[in-house]
Amino acid sequence: xxxxxxxxxxxxxxxxxxxxxxxxxxxxxxxxxxxxxxxxxxxxxxxxxxxxxxxxxxxxxxxxxxxxxxxxxxxxxxxxxxxxxxxxxxxxxxxxxxxxxxxxxxxxxxxxxxxxxxxxxxxxxxxxxxxxxxxxxxxxxxxxxxxxxxxxxxxxxxxxxxxxxxxxxxxxxxxxxxxxxxxxxxxxxxxxxxxxxxxxxxxxxxxxxxxxxxxxxxxxxxxxxxxxxxxxxxxxxxxxxxxxxxxxxxxxxxxxxxxxxxxxxxxxxxxxxxxxxxxxxxxx
Numbered sequence: 539x540x541x542x543x544x545x546x547x548x549x550x551x552x553x554x555x556x557x558x559x560x561x562x563x564x565x566x567x568x569x570x571x572x573x574x575x576x577x578x579x580x581x582x583x584x585x586x587x588x589x590x591x592x593x594x595x596x597x598x599x600x601x602x603x604x605x606x607x608x609x610x611x612x613x614x615x616x617x618x619x620x621x622x623x624x625x626x627x628x629x630x631x632x633x634x635x636x637x638x639x640x641x642x643x644x645x646x647x648x649x650x651x652x653x654x655x656x657x658x659x660x661x662x663x664x665x666x667x668x669x670x671x672x673x674x675x676x677x678x679x680x681x682x683x684x685x686x687x688x689x690x691x692x693x694x695x696x697x698x699x700x701x702x703x704x705x706x707x708x709x710x711x712x713x714x715x716x717x718x719x720x721x722x723x724x725x726x727x728x729x730x731x732x733x734x735x736x737x738x739x740x741x742x743x744x745x746x747x748x749x750x751x752x753x754x755x756x757x758x759x760x761x762x763x764x765x766x767x768x769x770x771x772x773x774x775x776x777x778x779x780x781x782x783x784x785x786x787x788x789x790x791x792x793x794x795x796x797x798x799x800x801x802x803x804x805x806x807x808x809x810x811x812x813x814x815x816x817x818x819x820x821x822x
Contacts, residue, residue, distance in 0.1 A: 540566050541602070542688045542720040543587070548596035550582055557582050557744045560596070564688075567717040569710065571735035572724040573815060579744040580724040581621075584692050587722075588618060600688065614642055617681035619691045624673060627666035631659060634680065642684035650683040657705060671698045678706055682713060689713065691723040695730050703727070707734050728811035738811065742819055760794035760806040761813055763787075776800060779821025790817040 541563050548560040557579045564570050572580050586593045589605055598605040601612060625634060631654055639645045654661065657675050665673060678694055689710075695703045707730060713719050725731065731738060731752070738755065740748040764772070769780070769787040776797060777789040790813075791797045794806050809817075 542566055542600065543722060544597075544599040544602075545583070545587065546597045546599075548583065548586055548593055548598065550586060550591070550593045555579075555582075555744060557586070557593075560741070560746060561749075562722070562739060564720045564722055566720055567714055568736040569714055569721040569723070569734055570737045570739065571728075571731040571811075572722065572739050572741065573726070573728055573731070573811060574724075574741035575815075575819070576726070578741045580741055581692055582744075583741070584620070584690060584722075584724060587690060588616075611643075614644065614684060615687045617684065617686035617689045619674075619677045619681050619689075619694050621692050621696065624677065625665060628664050630664050631661040631676070634676065638680060638684065644685045646683050646685055649685075650679065653679050653683070653709070671702050674698055675702065675706065678709065682709065687719050689719070689721040689723070691721065693725055694723055695725060695727055703730060710734060728815065731811055740815060740818065747818060748814075755811070755814065756808055758792055758794060759809050759814065760791045760797060761809045761817075762789040762791060762797070762801075762804055762806050764789065764804075772801070779817040781817050781821040788813075788817065788821075790814070790821060 543562065543564040545560055545562040548557060550557040555577075560579070560583055562570070572583065574580050585591045587598055587605065600608060601615065603612070635647060635650055638650075639647065657679070659672060659675065665676070674694065674696065675698075678691070681689055681691070695706055698706060710721055711734065714721060735752050737751050738748070739746055762777070764787045766785050766787060772789065777791050779790040781788045790809065791806070798804070798806060
């Protein structure tokens, strides 16, 4: 299998926080979602991958090459969206096109304006008059319009309403459809990954606590909701985590088939990524 990104045993130590042994493999043609609470280490991982900060241990390869040794041309094959990066508030869409044409050899002006039209973004209006969602659309578009092979996105759907998010997600799916491009994205809006990500990595307190293919979550994991009086009937070895809410217990199981064999009358359903995060962190 060929990978556009490989992170091996990444370690970054701060005075009050440590990123511990982070390992990521992102194959060509795939979308990987990096999820976790605020402060868990997602953005630190992204910045280390992009060489925006030094790290203490580990190795990062992009397109099979040490990320610190990439040529200018190879760096142009990476599209980036960071939460704190943007253009001057006085420029407009046409100004951005003129600027980006000088920055990138592969800037696709037709793709840029076709998508601007599709997103109904005004061309002569200064960015300071745009909504946060409209600004995010332009960020994402600029990351894609120079035709990279790898997109690295930090909260790319933040500030978007559901319709805007659908349009962006549609753009991402099209981007990887050639089987060569890949996306690594962090998000706290886990519902965006439900039908988008091929793989999910969950970071908690600087450590990976779950690295799993999305289809494995759908096929193997389950949520069982029980009244308190029925909880005693379930043996501890038959669930991973439990969380009490009001007078009910929510159980996380990692083998729906085995659980239903043993408890055929118990209803079980697929967990959302949000429920999975909550139970893994807060469950007993």
